[in-house]
Amino acid sequence: MKVQFYKYIENLQDIITSKLEEIDGAANFKEDLWKRKEGGGGRTRVIENGAVFEKGGVNISKVFGELPEALRKQFGVKEGNFFACGLSLVLHPINPFVPTVHANWRYFEMYDDKGNIVTQWFGGGQDLTPYYLFDEDAVHFHTVCKNACDKHDLEFYPKFKKTCDEYFWNTHRNEARGIGGLFFDYLKETPKYSIKERFNFVTEIGDSFLESYLPIVNNRKNISFTKEHKNWQEIRRGRYVEFNLVHDRGTLFGLKTNGRIESILMSLPPTVQWHYNHVPEKDSEEEKLIKILANPKEWVS
Template structure:
C-alpha cells in the first residue's frame, strides 16, 4: 500500500476515535457529518459539533484533494506546472466553559508529481497546540509532557525543536503575542539520509495517537468549574485574537482558500461568539493579565 493510501486510512480511523471520545465527554451533542466533493478532484468528511454541554463549537475534519497545483500555490512552493495530492485531519474545539482551553491539531501529508505522474516531492506536517483563556500551569505541563513523550519515542531532539517552531508559528505578529501556550508544530518532514518517509509517517501518526491523552484529562478537570459572565467576556475577547491569527497568518487557511477548498470546512475553526474591544487591557495583577504575560514570553512547560 502506498504512503498516501495508508495515511488516509489512518486519519479516517483517527477521526472516528476522536469524535467518539469527544461525544462521550460532552454527553449531550453529537457530531453532524457532511460528505463533500471538490470539482477539481477529491473531497472530504467534515464533522461538526455545536451547542453541546462541554463543546460550544468544534470540528474534526478529514480531506484528500488532488489535481493541478494552482498558479498561486506554484509561486508559493516555487515550482512549475505540477500536480498534487494532499490529505489530512484538522480539528479545532471551542469549549463552553472559559476554564477549558481551546485546542487545535492537524496532521497532513502532501505529494507533488510531474506530468508523467512521478513523485517529485513528498512530506508530512502537523502538530497540536493549546489555547487557554485562564492559565492552569498543571494543564500546560500535562499537555506538553504528552507532546514530549510522543516525540521522545522517536528522537529526544524532536520536542525542543518542534516546541520552538510551534511558539514561532502560532505568533500573532501584529499583536506581539502567542495565540496560546503552544505544543508542537512541524512541516516539510521529508525523506533524508537519516529518516525515510515511513519513519516520518510513524512519528506523525504517533503524535496523532497522543492527542486524546493530551487533551481529554484537561477537559475532565475543568469542565465543571464555576464561572461568571466576566469570564465568558474575556473568553470572547481572546477568541478574537484566535480569529485574527487564523485569517491573517495561518498557512493552512491560505492553502484551502487558494485551492478552492470547501469554505465551510476551512472556516469551521472560527468560534461562534467573539468580541473585539477597542484598546482592551486586563487589570494589572488579574488572572487575565497573568495569561497575557505568558503569551508575550513563551515558557518551557515540559
C-alpha cells in the first residue's frame, strides 16, 4: 500500500504542477529534492512571482525510521518504526478575488519490532480560503467535494465537511480560517471498509482537486483590484499564518519528525499584515466574509 500510494502522489504532483503552470502562464515551479538523515526525503516544488500565483508549493515527501519521542508519546508506545508519505499543497494567488487553497493527502504506517504493520491509516482533505466571498465559488468547491465523496458513501461529505469546519478553526480568534471543504484523518481498515477502499476514496478526492479549484481561478484572476483590496487580503493572510503556526497538525508533525523546514513552512504567504484590532467597515464585502467565518455555512445539501 505504501508503494502504491507514493506512486500515486508522485504522478498527482506532476499533473497538478503542470496544470498550474499552464494557468499561470508566466512562472514555472522550481524543484528541490531533499533527504532526511533519519530516513526518507521529498520533492518540493515552489512557484513564485507568477502572473496568477504570488507563491505556492506542491510538495511530496516520504519519511520513515524510528518513531521520534514526540510521536511515541502521542501513540503511547515505548518504541517503534513508522512510514509516512503525502502530498501537500498551498497556493496564494496575487489577485485578492482569487481564494487561497490548501490540500493534503497522506498515508501512515507503524510497525512492531518484527516489522509487522500494527496500524495504518489515510488522512487529508482540501479547503478554500477566500478574501472576498462569491457564493457561487463556495457552492462549486463544495459540490465537487460532495460529488467525490458520494461515489463512496453518502455519509462522507456531511461528516468530513463538519470535521473540516471544526479543524480549521482559529480558536484564539473564534472564527474559521476559510469556508472549509473536507478534512478526514485516521481512516483505517474497518469491517465496512478495506484499506484498499480507503485508498480508492482518498485518491478520488485527490483526483477531484483541480476540478474544484481551477474554474474559480479562471473566473476571478482578471478582476481588477485596488490597494485596499490587497491590504485586506494581506490582513486575512495573517489569520492564515496564525492557524498554521499555532494549530495545524501537519506543521507540528513535520517539526516533530525533523522534516525539512523550508518545505514545512512553504505554506506561509510572502506578504502579510497585522493591524491592531482591525474591524472592517459596516455592511462592506469584507464584513460579509467575517460574518460567514464566524458561523460556518452549509453550501450544498
